[in-house]
Amino acid sequence: MMKIAIIGSGSWGSALAKVLSENKHDTVLWGRKQTIIDEINQTHTNEKYLPNVSLPKEIKATTSLSEAVSNASMIILVVPTNAMRQMAQELNPLLEDQAQAPVIVHASKGLEMNTQLRISEVLTEVLNKDNYQDVVVLSGPSHAEEVARQDVTTLTAASDNLEAAQAVQQAFMNRYFRVYTNTDVIGVELGGALKNIIAVGAGIISGLGYGDNAKAALITRGLAEISRLGTARGADPLTFIGLSGVGDLIVTCTSPHSRNFQAGTLIAKGYSRAEVSEKMFMVVEGILTVKVAYELAKEYDIDMPITEMLYLALYTDKKISVEDAIESLMLREGKQEESLDK
């Protein structure tokens, strides 16, 4: 058993802390809001982010980053993507004097605005490489609400160093939480980040009353464009038919738990991007990732029609309605489906 620090006490950080504590690890949960930290320590709940869940009383919560990471063998970052750089900068001096360099894990899903970097790229850019062992990405189809009630869940731990991925696998695995390993960090991170865009689209078509045919079309063609961008960025195409690809795409596009899906239903009701962000108090990564993916698609000359339509609807003043966007997707020139020899 080891000391594991979880940085971020929102829905996913709290659910992951619950799993690790149940696996008998010395689990410390860091958050920036004193009221939430007090609630976790005193009543063993986090009603705002993980309602109706009893957390193990062994979880220690703190607002002190130094206390959280001191002597931790593993540090798991679960803050919104655009807070990762700052968290890594704050971590850097605290890792200087650790007796043993920790494994750094992140379990978030997005791409950094402006730099277009994957989260592991941000972490390796900022963290002093002498002070940590490896970076591991934990991703896959996993809603916090279901993990917290011990529903069967499968994930992927990916790292360039298979042994580091295996260490994460061993820390988390139990009868309801099964972790596979992978060495395709690019594919695992891009699958997790880009599926959120398609989930926003799924919420929109559901909110507009389209049926299951439309949803299946969106998921399948969404997977095609995720795979196109992913392989252009160096991912193994097979990764996109794994847990962090199609697995996460299915769960996020079909589950009422998904914040990205919920945000899509609000967009279908006519709310603007700013209004949606205000109404959803939890992070909706897909709304931000649309912009980054659109820019990457332009840069790499990749056809991403669903992402492009969402970008036009959310980020430009072209005032394209969602109905017009869907019609224009449907009426593009006829295409051939992907095949292995193309």
Ligand SMILES: NC(=O)c1ccc[n+]([C@@H]2O[C@H](COP(=O)([O-])OP(=O)(O)OC[C@H]3O[C@@H](n4cnc5c(N)ncnc54)[C@H](O)[C@@H]3O)[C@@H](O)[C@H]2O)c1
């Ligand atoms: N909720 C899930 O089911 C789930 C599952 C898998 C992955 N994820 C991913 O995990 C990441 C976190 O999601 P979540 O569901 O926990 O979000 P959340 O909105 O529930 O919680 C986010 C937490 O980060 C904190 N935070 C926000 N800005 C911060 C900053 N600048 N510095 C430090 N802390 C900050 C918030 O106070 C909150 O505690 C996202 O990338 C999400 O895609 C979520």
Ligand SMILES: O=P(O)(O)OC[C@H](O)CO
């Ligand atoms: O609630 P969402 O849309 O952020 O999705 C959560 C997880 O990524 C699902 O695997």
